Every structure is written in structure tokens, then in C-alpha cells.
Amino acid sequence: MTVCLKGRKNEPERVGVDFEVWPEAIELGRLFAQEGYELALVGGPVRDLLLGRPSHDLDFCTSATPEQFEPILRRYGKDGFWDMGRKFGTLGALRRRDDGTEVQMEVTTYRSDVYDPDSRKPEVNYGDSLEGDLSRRDFTVNAMALRVPDLEFVDPFGGASDLHKQVLRTPVDPRQSFDDDPLRMMRAVRFVAQLGFHIAPETAEAMTDMVDRIDIVSAERVRDELTKLLLSERPRLGLEAFVESGLANIVFPEIPALQLEIDEHHRHKDVFEHTMIVVDRAVALETGPDGPVPGPDLTLRLAALVHDIGKPKTRRFEPGGKVSFHHHDAVGAKLTRKRLRALRFDHHLVDDVSELVDLHLRFHGYVDEPWTDSAVRRYVKDAGHLYHRLNRLTRADATTQNRRKAAMFAHAMDEMEARVTRLKEQEDIDAIRPDLNGDEIMAELGLQPGKMVGLARKHMLEYRLDNGPVDHETALAELHRWYDELNGGASDGQTDGASGDGGDNGNSNTNN
Structure with missing residues (x-):
């Protein structure tokens, strides 16, 4: 009707x-x-x-x-x-x-x-x-x-x-409404994102005055509202309202902390504004249902939101007026894991978003000097099932206004993705395994299960990524070469190198 x-x-x-x-x-x-x-x-x-x-x-x-x-x-x-x-x-x-x-x-x-x-x-x-x-x-x-x-x-x-x-207003006095149910404040910023509406001044004022009431709401209910906000058509609008209201200071304090004071010479960007741009760009890079990252994708959007939350803790003012954020990727990954766990996100999602934050700077070295095939294989292997999301996060994060730099970056990413496609036609990079498995390593070196076997397998995986597939005899020869070098030339599997102390030393050498 x-x-x-x-x-x-x-x-x-x-x-x-x-x-x-x-x-x-x-x-x-x-x-x-x-x-x-x-x-x-x-x-x-x-x-x-x-x-x-x-x-x-x-x-x-x-x-x-x-x-x-x-x-x-x-x-x-x-x-x-x-x-x-x-x-x-x-x-x-x-x-x-x-x-x-x-x-x-x-x-x-x-x-x-x-x-x-x-x-x-x-x-x-x-x-x-x-x-x-x-x-x-x-x-x-x-x-x-x-x-x-x-x-x-x-x-x-x-x-x-x-x-x-297009205004959000409570039917009764907003203070009464939010006092009755503080989750309504989170629903307000969520509706800003979903509907594109703005919050009425008196309603916004009440939210700012009463943000502490959100503490009585369970983490799961807050998480659900934040998830709906992020999956909406306009997540940026909702996130800005989330921060402006003061709710983010309690629910997700790492986000408003991105509003760093820009140095007087403007040598670094407002990190919060940059983050909002990255969120917008990440949303635009999502694909249709048949693409590799169908939208709306919570993992990618969350990663875009938190990719730089390590910057406030790592900001340093260097000589000459420069500003640095060394290791903000690793620091941000730890902060991401802690915050998403506190909000009771699924542990798989926590792992994936934290990994994307940890890897989001990985590609930048390629722009200056294209990688070898082994480095490309390692990038794909390390990214694993997050490969397509990582590339989209990396593209979204390239917000430079310098057209020449932007073009160079886009060209480098296009070239790397094309190389990955060619390499995948030659071999299944995602399924790369060492040419020798754990049983073969133990039998060949006379080892018992333990740390040394893991180190040997890790070395053989690195060798596989560097050299591509090799025949069985070549793999065995490399295993013995590595093991003898690790143990000072000894070839007997029952040397001190197989002990726990020797394993620790081997681990250190391998990581270096």
C-alpha cells in the first residue's frame, strides 16, 4: 500500500x-x-x-x-x-x-x-x-x-x-536520556556515521558533560556500536563526532591522542587529520563482493584508524627542527593489541589488525630501491592472508601532496603487485615451505625435538625464500653448511650447539 x-x-x-x-x-x-x-x-x-x-x-x-x-x-x-x-x-x-x-x-x-x-x-x-x-x-x-x-x-x-x-535530538531532556542509558551517546556518534546527521547543540553539550557515564556500559556493547560506526557509509564523520564529544577519551584514548600539536615549522602533519584521510582512502580502496577486499571490511578500516597510534609515544624532536617517530609501527601494534582486547574484539581480528599495523611501513623501502625476488617473496609470505589488505592500507597511508612523490609511490606499488602476480604464476608463494621438514632435519643432523630443530627449519625457510625451490641434495648441503658454521665447524649432531644455550646463540645469529 x-x-x-x-x-x-x-x-x-x-x-x-x-x-x-x-x-x-x-x-x-x-x-x-x-x-x-x-x-x-x-x-x-x-x-x-x-x-x-x-x-x-x-x-x-x-x-x-x-x-x-x-x-x-x-x-x-x-x-x-x-x-x-x-x-x-x-x-x-x-x-x-x-x-x-x-x-x-x-x-x-x-x-x-x-x-x-x-x-x-x-x-x-x-x-x-x-x-x-x-x-x-x-x-x-x-x-x-x-x-x-x-x-x-x-x-x-x-x-x-x-x-x-538531519539532526539528532533526544525526545526528553538529553541529560535524563543519557543518564538512563549512557550507550545512547555511542549510538549518537554511530548515527552521525550511518545517516550523515549532526547532533543537536543541547544534545552534544549533554554528551560532553556526561561522557564518564559510559564507564557503566559493558565493553561488548560499546564495541558493537563502534563496529557499526566503522562499517557505515561515513565512518569519518562518526569518528570525528566520537572524538569531539569526549567519548573517545574514555573508550579509545589512543585516537584523540593523535591530535598532536604541530611544530611551529609544520614539519609534520596533524596525525589525527592524516588518520581521517587514511580511513577515507581505505574505504575507497575496498572492492566489490568478487574482489580481494570486499567492503565494508572491518579489519582494513580498523587498521586504517589505528595504524599511527604509536606516533605520540615515539615522537622525538631532532636537531635541525626535524621530527621523528622511530619504531611507531611496532609500538602501535602493541597498543592496538591491548586496546582491541580491552574492547573484547574477536582474537582473530585483534591479531590481524595488530599485524597490519606492524607491517604498514614495510613497503616504503621498495620505492627507493626495488626489491629482489627473494624480498618480494618474503613480503608476501609475511603478509600471508593479509596481503591485499596490507597493500590497500599502504596505498591509503601515502597521503603526500607532492604529485611527483605520489606518482612514484603508486608506480612502485603497481610494479611490486605485478611482480607478485608473475611470481605466483611460477610458484604458490602463499604455500612456500622449507625444502626439508622437521623430521628430515632431525634425521639428518641427529637431533631430538627442540629449539635447534626450529632454528634449522627457520633457516631453511629463509634459504627457500632467497633461492626459490632447490633439489633435495642441495637443500641437505645447505643444512649441513649452516649447522657446521653455527657450531664452529662441528658436524656431529650431539655437539654443544644442540643444547639450550647453543640454541639461544643460534637464534640470535639467525635473527641478525
């Missing part, structure tokens, strides 16, 4: 949009009405309907209790039913259309929550009106409803007007 909404009589026009309402919503509304219950589509789906944004997850609220509407929802949700939110008054159902599209619906009894000031978890109390339920929502643009099946538009807090103005 097509509906057109206009401003009320004697009010300025707020929205005038023709749109098609989901037939599932109208049908479910009829079923509730037949039983004498109210049902209204609320929140994000109504907002997105007015914005013309697609949505397949429908949220409703109702005058019925879960026990009263459960039979209706079970019958209607013939393709799925769930009740994990029962204690909050929420039940869900799934309908699958003929074209295979799935529509998820969640229905919640009218709510009138009471919050404990030391917790963001509300004591759930059922309300008695739609308007009361809307008053407890986070922002006015999410506090609109559409009664079904009659399609009466309900907007007690001017959400449609705020939607037209």
Missing part, C-alpha cells in the same frame, strides 16, 4: 513522501486488530521508510503482553519464531517471501522502563500507550511510529521535522 505523509494542520510541512509499506506489516497488524490489540511499526524501520532506505528487519510495539500475542506471532511466523527477548517483552518471527527474501519481525509490549543509575540495564515495566513507549527511545528520528493496519502516522516529538533537518 502506498502512503503519503504530510505535516499536521497548522504545522509546517515536515515530510512529504510517497512510500510502499511492507505488506507483512499490514497483514500482521490485521491479525492483532482482530484480537483487539494495537500494533505499530516503530523506530528504525519508520525512519528508514521516510528516508527511502531499505530495511528487512521490522520492529513493532503492541498493547498486548507476550503471553497474549505469542500465539499470533507463532502462526504468522511460519518460517521461524524466537523468544530470546521474552524477559524484555520481545518475541520474534520470520517470513520468507516467494523470491527468497527474508523479513524479520520483532514485537515488544509497550514499555515504560526504570533505570538503575549504576547500570544501563532497565527494570522492564510494561506501559499502556504508544506515546509513552516512544518517549523512552533514544532520538526523535527513532521515536516515530506507524499504526498498522490503519497506517496512522504518530510523531509526538517532531521526529519527522528533525529527520528533514
